[in-house]
Amino acid sequence: MIEARCVWARRGGAEILKGLSLKVRKGETLAIIGPTGSGKTTFIRILDLLDPPDDGRVFFDGVDVTEDEKARFEARRRMSMVFQKPSMFNVSVEKNVSYGLRIRGGFGPDIRDRVKAALRDVGLSGYEKRRAFSLSGGEAQRVALARALVTEPELLLLDEATANLDPRTAETIEDFIRKAGDAGLTVVMSTHDLDQARRLAGRIGVLIGGELVQLGTPEEIFERPGSEEVARFVLARSGW
Amino acid sequence: MVLEILIGVQRNIRVKPLDEIAAGLVRAVELILALDPIVVEITARSLAIAVTSTVIATIITVPLGGLIHFHNFKGKRAVVNLIQTLYSLPTVTVGLVVFLLLSRSGPLGSLGLLFTPGGMVIGQTILISPIMMGLTIAALSGIGAQVRDSAVSLGATKVQAIFTIMREAKAAMLAAVLLGFGRALSEVGVAMMIGGNIRGYTRVLTTAIALETSRGDIEFSMALGIILVSISLIVNLLVNRVQGNWWA
Numbered sequence: 001m002i003e004a005r006c007v008w009a010r011r012g013g014a015e016i017l018k019g020l021s022l023k024v025r026k027g028e029t030l031a032i033i034g035p036t037g038s039g040k041t042t043f044i045r046i047l048d049l050l051d052p053p054d055d056g057r058v059f060f061d062g063v064d065v066t067e068d069e070k071a072r073f074e075a076r077r078r079m080s081m082v083f084q085k086p087s088m089f090n091v092s093v094e095k096n097v098s099y100g101l102r103i104r105g106g107f108g109p110d111i112r113d114r115v116k117a118a119l120r121d122v123g124l125s126g127y128e129k130r131r132a133f134s135l136s137g138g139e140a141q142r143v144a145l146a147r148a149l150v151t152e153p154e155l156l157l158l159d160e161a162t163a164n165l166d167p168r169t170a171e172t173i174e175d176f177i178r179k180a181g182d183a184g185l186t187v188v189m190s191t192h193d194l195d196q197a198r199r200l201a202g203r204i205g206v207l208i209g210g211e212l213v214q215l216g217t218p219e220e221i222f223e224r225p226g227s228e229e230v231a232r233f234v235l236a237r238s239g240w
Numbered sequence: 241m242v243l244e245i246l247i248g249v250q251r252n253i254r255v256k257p258l259d260e261i262a263a264g265l266v267r268a269v270e271l272i273l274a275l276d277p278i279v280v281e282i283t284a285r286s287l288a289i290a291v292t293s294t295v296i297a298t299i300i301t302v303p304l305g306g307l308i309h310f311h312n313f314k315g316k317r318a319v320v321n322l323i324q325t326l327y328s329l330p331t332v333t334v335g336l337v338v339f340l341l342l343s344r345s346g347p348l349g350s351l352g353l354l355f356t357p358g359g360m361v362i363g364q365t366i367l368i369s370p371i372m373m374g375l376t377i378a379a380l381s382g383i384g385a386q387v388r389d390s391a392v393s394l395g396a397t398k399v400q401a402i403f404t405i406m407r408e409a410k411a412a413m414l415a416a417v418l419l420g421f422g423r424a425l426s427e428v429g430v431a432m433m434i435g436g437n438i439r440g441y442t443r444v445l446t447t448a449i450a451l452e453t454s455r456g457d458i459e460f461s462m463a464l465g466i467i468l469v470s471i472s473l474i475v476n477l478l479v480n481r482v483q484g485n486w487w488a
Contacts, residue, residue, distance in 0.1 A: 047391050073397065081393040087386035090408055100394040151395065
C-alpha cells in the first residue's frame, strides 16, 4: 500500500529518522511504537505526504510520491490522517465532517447522508449543528475520525489518536479502528500505549532513536524482542 | 493649511461657559435629528469616500497580505517590519506625498485628481493600506499550522487550503478592514491637503469640524463631531462583535 525506502529526516541539525525502510501491506493494521522523541510523528507525517523526507523515497501503490506534486496530491486524496490534537475548523460539526467531500466537489443530500452516517458510526448522532469549537476533547477527536473516514480513504494514519483521552472515549475509538481494520482498511497508527498496539495491530514496528529496530507481530515484539533495547522498552512500558 | 486653521481656532474661539456648551450640544442634536441638509451631505460624502478607500484597500491588501503570509522569501521579516512601521504613518506625510504626486507638475498631475474626492480616495487608500495589510498578515499568522495540516491531509489543494485558512481567520481579517475604515473616516491630514475642504465637493466630517470650529460655529462642529464619534462607536462595536465579544 505504502512504502518508505531509506527515509531520512533532519530538523535543526538533528537526525530524527535515520534511513528508515518500511512496507505497509494493503489491509493490515500496523502500529509504530517507540519512546517520546523517537520520530513516530515525523514518520507518520512523511507517510501522510505532509512533509517530504530529506532523503529516501516514499511509494504509494507502487508510485513514487516523494517529489512529484501531482502524484503526492492524488495519493493524499486516497488517505486520511487523525492527529494527536484534533484541529477543528471553526464551523459546525457537519461542515467539519463534510470538508473532505466538499473539496472533492460533493454537494447536496448525498453529503448530508454520509455525514450523518459517519457521525452515527463514531457515536455522535445529532451533533451536526453543534459548533465544533464547543466540543470536548474526546468529542472533537471522534469528529476528527468521522471527518477522516467520510471520504472512504484506503489508508488511515493515526498519530497518537487516543492520547490524552478518557478511557471510554479511547475505547470507542479503538473499537472503531478495529472495525475499520476488519472491513479491509489499511491502518498505520503511532502510539505510546503498548497494550493498545497489541490489541489492534497485526504487526508492530519499534522505532527507537529514529531507527526501526524491530518489525514483527505483537507476539514477536513482546515475547521475542530482537535486541536488548527493544526488550528494555517493551518491558518498561508494559510493566512486565 | 492645517497651521492656518489652528491659528484661526485660537483667534476666533473665546472660552465658552458650560451652559453655552450644553446649549451647543442641544443645538447639535437638533441639527442631527432635523436631518440638516448640509450635515447629511457632509456625512454622506465622508462615508462614501471612506467606504471607497476601504474597499480598494481591501482588494489590494487582503490578497497581498495572503501572498506575503503564505510564501517564504528572503527578507520577509524585513517586509513585515516595514509594514508594521507604516501603521503610524502620519496623515500629513501621506497628504504631502500624494499632493506632490497629484499636483499639476507631479507625475500624476495630468489626471486632474488634486482637490477631488478621487484624490482623497487615493490618499486614504495609501494611508490605511499598511495597517490593513499588517493586520491581515497577523490574522493569518494567528491560525495554527494544524489547520493547514488538517486541510491538506483531508485532500485539499493548495488553493483550497489557503481559502480554508483565510476562512478561519475571517473574524480577525474583518476587524482589520473595519479598523482601516475607522482610520480613513477619522483622518484629517489627507482630506485637507488633497481634498482642499471645498464646500459641496470635498468637504468631509473632519475637515468641516476643523473649519467650523475655527469660524466659531461650535454647534455645527459638535453636531458633526457627534456623528463622527457615533460612526466610530458603531465601527468599534462591529469590530468587537466580529471578534465575538460584543460589549468587551
